[in-house]
Amino acid sequence: MPKAFTPKVVTANHLLAGDVIYQTATGWTRELREAEVLTDEADADLRLIEASQQVDDVVGAYLADVAVVDGLPTPTHFRETFRATGPSNYALGKQVDLATGNYEDAN
Numbered sequence: 850m851p852k853a854f855t856p857k858v859v860t861a862n863h864l865l866a867g868d869v870i871y872q873t874a875t876g877w878t879r880e881l882r883e884a885e886v887l888t889d890e891a892d893a894d895l896r897l898i899e900a901s902q903q904v905d906d907v908v909g910a911y912l913a914d915v916a917v918v919d920g921l922p923t924p925t926h927f928r929e930t931f932r933a934t935g936p937s938n939y940a941l942g943k944q945v946d947l948a949t950g951n952y953e954d955a956n
């Protein structure tokens with residue numbers, strides 16, 4: 850019996866900045882909470898193909914499992930939790946942005 854499809858988001862790394870990014874209905878974002886949650890397997894596969902073709906903007910696109918908690922996508926695997934919060938050794942990237950309030954859109 851096939852495994853049931855679980856909600857997913859398309860994630861990748863921004864080609865130039867290296868940041869973790871998530872696909873939205875209209876582009877890309879650095880915020881998991883803004884990601885488009887895909888609940889249909891065929892739709893998820895198509896969105897992944899579209900993302901993989903954006904070679905000028907992204908690298909390493911793949912589908913990541915999420916759970917929807919209080920209406921927001923939440924990682925179900927520690928790897929995705931780590932990727933969503935940024936580096937763990939120093940306050941870099943997203944961690945600095947959150948602390949200082951500085952944020953630049955991924956697009």
